[in-house]
Amino acid sequence: MNNPLHIPSHSLGISRNLMPQVAADSKRFLADLEAKGVSIDKPQLYPEEIKATQSEFNHAGIRHIMKTKPRLTPPIISKDHYVLDGHHRWLAKLNSEPGKKMPVIRVGLNILDLLAAASKHDTVEYRSINQIRQTIKEALTRTS
Helix, strand or coil: CCCCCCCCCCEEEECHHHCEECHHHHHHHHHHHHHCCCCEECCEECHHHCEEEECCCCHHHHHHHHHHCCCCCCCEECCCCEEEECHHHHHHHHHHCCCCCEECEEECCCHHHHHHHHHHCCCCEECCHHHHHHHHHHHHHHHC
């Protein structure tokens, strides 16, 4: 049996389907922000320093990342350390290597301003937790 995952109890409580998915074209999204004068840096932070924005998580997805350890784009976070994109990547690191720093992409906006900027960008998508579950089930079927 799997050990229970540590999911921090504090989050901003935003529903998963209202959270932007930036990773597919994060370079363009970040470049557009920089062109508007927003700072972007790439520090290494302890997972405990990062905070959840969304309220729903796919535990199977987190475990899959922990098991396969794929090379993934670092989570995108706000200057106040809330996750914009990459909650499952962050939680996989928090549960597998909590005392080890991880790379992040930190945008020089607070989370509310960053969410607003993301909602206006043409490359940002929105997916429900059920769509994420289906994608993970399909991936697990292919690797079995």
